[in-house]
Amino acid sequence: MRDKSGSSLGQDAWMRLRKNRMALLSLFILGGILLVSLLGPLVCPYEYDRQDLDRTFEGPGADHWFGTDNLGRDLFARTSFGGRISLAVGILATLVSLVIGVSYGMISGYVGGRPDAWMMRAVDVLYSLPFTIFVILLMVLFGRNFLLLFLAIGAVEWLTMARITRAQTMHLKQAEFVEAARALGYSHARILFHHLLPNLIGPIIVYATLTVPAVMLLEAVLSFLGLGVQAPMSSWGSLIKEGAEKMDAAPWLLLFPGAFFCLALLALNFIGDGLRDAFDPKSSKE
Amino acid sequence: MKKFALQRLLQAIPTLWVIATLTFFMTRFAPGGPFDSEKAIPEEIKVKLESHFGLDRPLFEQYLLYLQNLLQGDLGPSFKYPGWEVSELIATAFPVSLALGVLSLGIALLIGMPAGILAALRQNSWLDYLPMSLSMIGICLPTFVLGPMLVFVLSSQLDLFPPLGWYGPSDWALPSLTLGLFYAAYVARLTRAGMLETLKQDYVRTARAKGASTWRVVTRHALRGGLLPVVTFLGPAFAGLISGSFVIESIFFIPGLGKFFVTAAFNRDYTMVLGTVLFYASLIILLNLLVDLLQAWLDPKARQAA
DSSP, rough: OOOTHHHHHHHHHHHHHHHHHHHHHHHHHHHHHHHHHOOOOOSSSOOOOOOOOOOOOOOOOSSSSSSTTTTTBBHHHHHHHHHHHHHHHHHHHHHHHHHHHHHHHHHHHHOHHHHHHHHHHHHHHHHSSHHHHHHHHHHHHHOOOOHHHHHHHHHHHHHHHHHHHHHHHHHHTTSHHHHHHHTOOOOHHHHHIIIHHHHHEEEEEEEHHHHHHHHHHHHHHHHHTOSOHHHTOOHHHHHHHHHHTTTTTTTTHHHHHHHHHHHHHHHHHHHHHHHHHHOOOGOOOO | HHHHHHHHHHHHHHHHHHHHHHHHHHHHHSOTTTTTTSSSOOHHHHHHHHTTTTTTSOOHHHHHHHHHHHHHOOOBBBBBTTBBHHHHHHHHHHHHHHHHHHOOOOOOHHHHHHHHHHHHHTTTTTHHHHHHHHHHHHSSSSSHHHHHHIIIIIIIIIIISSSSOSSSSHHHHHHHHHHHHHHHHHHHHHHHHHHHHHTTTTHHHHHHTTTTOOHHHHIIIIIITTHHHHHHHHHHHHHHHOOOOOOHHHHTTTOOOOHHHHHHHHHHHHHHHHHHHHHHHHHHHHHHHHHHHHHHHHHHHHHHHH
């Protein structure tokens, strides 16, 4: 065995993650997708919203790498630009849900007792609400507001995060280092942020990685129903919608955005699973 | 058990009240109203319409009136479908969504459970790897990608099924397959995990040692415990089926409740939106309760906790 002295939790996790071939492959795939999304619009000679009515429904070729749509817009430019939007929604909404969920769960678990019981009861009640329906309703009623999209999705996804954080906090609260910190007379805020939070990072990262694809899926559903990103802007969801409508004339319109979207989801899920095994080897599946 | 079910049903009342209140004020504070159409209606007709539906009264009075009617089981008249009660509209549209949901769930269980059981029995063989890789892809292939692809291959190219509509059994195939395959992927993974767990238990080993056949071990001993994760998943799955059916109904032009709901929200058909949301919420609460009861029946430990 390797000498373990001096290797942090993060380094340990990274060592284990590197041995997981699927997770590593997924990291490379996700890196590629990120690269295409970030650099694609810069490299591509066409703007995502430039129409060219002489060259509609052109198949993939040397000029238009992914072909063009019904208005002659370059699909590569639209797919890579859409990737930016989809990934940004995924990451930002996850952050929103993270901030809400982690603080709620930490407070609930740390305080304990009756407030904890009430707070978790509230989470249980919220769990039974038809949230997707609410998000759809919100988007229909108040227009396709981007900020609202983040808030709505973030507000939906924080519940599980709160439960996970609470369970971990309850467990850690009894640890000796917390007792020591309390004996030293540290404030509650300091114990929460300096002592408990760093120990929660593992499960938080794991669950956040799994939340990003869930959020992207929800965004895509909204865009597919015509409630998300509006033309001429694009997200993978809205591109898939357009592609599905024109599939018989131009199958590539569905194929490319669909492939990017599914690959990103697949990679994120594998990375999340790999991270879970890496941070908590005991939980690893057979 | 009866007490537990009754308690849960009582708890549903405040939940439904919160939902009703939230939805009521959300719809009212949104810009636009049910009678603001592109075609300008004469002002006096609009005023008459609004007073007919009580929209000219103070908002809070409308709210109390709505709750009062709700307590008597009256969801009110639809604003956009003249002469129709909201409950009548739901009664026409919901059976379509229900059929879609039941068919999809049936497909999911029929494909997912055997695949999961087989994978658990032959762990780490190709019978395990192949279905599990397929199910991972299935989970990441959302219905709105899978659906159009199935239409393209099975309808446009092979001409096996009609691409859209909801008239006869041949129309049912593609939508339920699309939604069902997505859930089959989850069911297969959960069945496998649950079966692996139970197959290791002592009582299963005992049954094996007594010479029971694999078939008997699986069906009589292991399956009951092994299906627990699947049953737990059914709760969220029902909720997912409902929102999933929104997408499916929009892909295949199916006149289900999801389509009515989105249209109603666009049209600011207040009563219809409220009625649909409350209907969905009650449905989810009821199904969750059913799942919990099923869980208690399968798992003696949970029965004691309940």
